Amino acid sequence: MKLKDVRKIEFWMATVVFVAVVYALLVDTNNRDDSGMHNYFLHQKISYSYFFNFFVPNFIIDLLLYVMFLLLNFVLIPSLINRKRELLNYSLLAALILVSGVILGVCRTYSHAYELKDYDSIQRSYNSIFFKAFAQAILLTIIISLYTCAQYLISYLLKSKAENLPLQKQLKMDLSFGIGFWFIGLFFLITSRSHLQLSVLWTLVVLSSVGIVIYSLYYLLPKLQEKQKKFRDFFWTIFAISLISVLPLSVPALFFFNQTNEVIFIVAMFHLPTQLLVSIPLSWFLFKKRLMRQNEIASLRTELGQSDANLTFLKSQINPHFLFNALNTLYGTALQEKAERTGEGIQRLGDMMRFMLHENTQDKISLMREVEYLNNYIALQTLRTSMSDKITLITEIEEQFENYHITPMLLIPFVENAFKHGISLQKSSYIKISLQVRDQVLFFDVSNSINPKSDNDPEKLKSGVGLENVRQRLSLLYRDRHELMIHENANEFFVHLTLHL
Template sequence: MKLKDFRKVEFWLATLLFIIFSYNLVSDTNQRNDGGIHEQFNTVGISYSYFFNFFVPKFLYILAVYLSFLALNFILIPALIDRKREALNYSLIVLLIAVVSLVLGIAKTYSHTYELLAYKTIQQGYNRLFFDAFNKTALMVILISVYTCGKYFIAYLLKNMDGNTAVQRQMKMDLAFGIGFWFVGLFLWITSRSNFQFAILWTMVVLSAVGIVIYSLYYLLPELYRQQKKFSSYFWHIFVISLVLMLPLCILALFFFNRTSEVIFIVALFHLPTQLLVSIPLSWFLYRKRVLQNSELTSLRTELGKSDANLNFLKSQINPHFLFNALNTLYGTALQEKAERTGEGIQRLGDMMRFMLHENTQDKISLIREVEYLNNYIALQTLRTSQSADIKIETLIEEQFENYQITPMLLIPFVENAFKHGISLQKPSYIKISLQVRGNVLFFDVSNSINLKNDNDPEKLKSGVGFDNVRKRLLLLYKDRHELIIRENAQEFFVHLTLHID
């Protein structure tokens, strides 16, 4: 949900709440339910009017809160955040506080007239009522401003969360669920005609819990998880945060509840157990569940990537089935004609094809078999170049290995590329191949001269079999267990692969 769409939801939600409060107020006119205020007037002997001493002041208070929210949340604070007409908007906020304080002060002189008799002079009573109205207005403006700034801050975080749309979408869903839970509870409190102070307490505690859960899921727990911290560390973090939140919550409660020490106890009674028994376990459970789900998804993606890489690799090779009969025929013909070199080449090619058919599809094969395939390929290519004195092929490939396992067809693309682009029958050229194993680390080096293809050569723009494929397979199958270095200049192409094998 975009910020513009969320603002529409806010407007209609605020309007709905205003209508609900107003409806409850109007529906109480038949029963004259004023919460016992008329008794206060009767006690001090002042005439009481339900309409002027309760209904109108209460409605003015609801209207003032509604209009203040609209003005601050949709006009003044957004303009200040965007740094538009700052002097004018600050002046309008001051004017808003003055007007709302005056309206609430006048309303309170009607709803709390009986309190005037408790002061030595009427003027002192008026001063106290208007001062209380000013405090309440200032607090309301601060709360709405904090809410609006928090909303824009969350929108900023979502917008700049490293482009991770999945995390942004999940955070939006969590916020929407939390706000929806708060609103449903608030609606039930209001429709059940409970004391207004319970709705305030519900709002403070639930919104604090929503904030703690969001902070835990997206900031605190990921950091503690990276540090491999246990649940106890997380618990004490949130415990301290909950204690710190007690101070502003108690200050807010003092403006809505009777100003006694009982307020601190009431807030603590609802706030601390909620955060410790609900927010902490809920956040921990959700985060652990999501980590497990992400791990499973990562594993599935890896397996899918492996399958895709292997499939792409196999597609890039020649399917040997249809070649075997032809190769056997050619091999027999070469022997009959006493073409030994040709027969040897056909035999090696047949061995390579069998390897590709029977072992290339396995996840791991013996390193010995991989080296045999590599030697067959080199020997086959050497048959073509052995008659040229200007072509030098040097190999240093160990033959004795322990029972090491390796993913098939990882090494051959580099050798194939060397023969494809490094050998010229018209110019001096060379290839050097080295393969050694020390401990469980394989060192593989291939260097070759560079011979540019003719413009009409169809192989000029082709890059050999599977360089990109090999890189992808290494990242998937040997992540953090390999090092691939490729260097090229005008005369030489060089590949160095270090691989930790099993």
């Protein structure tokens, strides 16, 4: 998936989340549900309005978050990364932080008006409120900017190359999923007005989990697999890494937690269970599943290679040039001995073998060539049965076609079946074959008498696969473009095929 496609998905996801949040806010107006905020106003003996002190500030903040995400993620940060109009974009970035801080501060003076009485003077209370608002605006700007920069960094590092395209695609997909999962959760925490500390913990724990999963899938587990290590070795390795990483993760958390002495414990309480109960099982499951898929692909490639080798070997056993030269020699000898029927049979057999070796391997061939092969087959069978006067063969096959194409060897199974089951040298039998094309539609009819095989005939116990094979080919290659009707009774077998070319 390209970066521009990911960004389209981001836009619509952000829009859907914004609409959902606003819808939830509107629904709450029916019940005047403000999550108990009015109690703070009543406690401070300040007049409270659900509309002005809750609904309007929260709606403006949600709209501001949505606009900030669109401007930063799709306009300002990409322009700065690409170094386009840097002075203008830096100025717009500063203006965005300033305006966002002012809007958040004004909204907070309404939504948190009860805080005004916590300070000695109104000026100090306003200073505190607007300081927190500008800090929140800067934090939001940093978070969204880091998210956008991470996208561009991943896109740059994982730029697809021909020699390792599958690995690059998989790694890019894993990173995109992990970062997207983190951002969606963070966006919900912010829009639901959760405590800032919870958002910080979410960011630290989830991003560290993404790093551990990626490290496990693309480095640690492949190394352990080479050394034939088991799950317990992987578990204790990740446990040690998770334990060691608690201290580095606690350092940035110090800036957002007041209880500095408890930061390490709080981070460890969220971080360690997540890695042990989520990251380790998820990494192990994904690695085993992908390893199984790779083994299946390798096995299929091995089988395919063996099949190709066998086919190449078989082809090497029969040199087509030698075969055709031999047939030409026999044909010339037959003409010298004035065995015209033998010569004609050899010539037609050579044409049929040439067709099967060269044109039968193509997906589509000219309808003229298919008809030539059909005529050669019928002519060879006629040579075999011409000595009997009990066999009637009627063919109505057009000879001239426009530039129509057809799948090779699609018509011959019906004719082969007719000669196989419809001809008897001792009893009266017949075969009727008709082929014509009208308005790009092929009409093919074959009917024959039915002559049961004798008990000592080796063909009696063999079930033919030709008709079943052609049924499958028609359903795959001419789906909704053909009609096949087969009728059989005690004396006659009839096939009608309509094919849209």
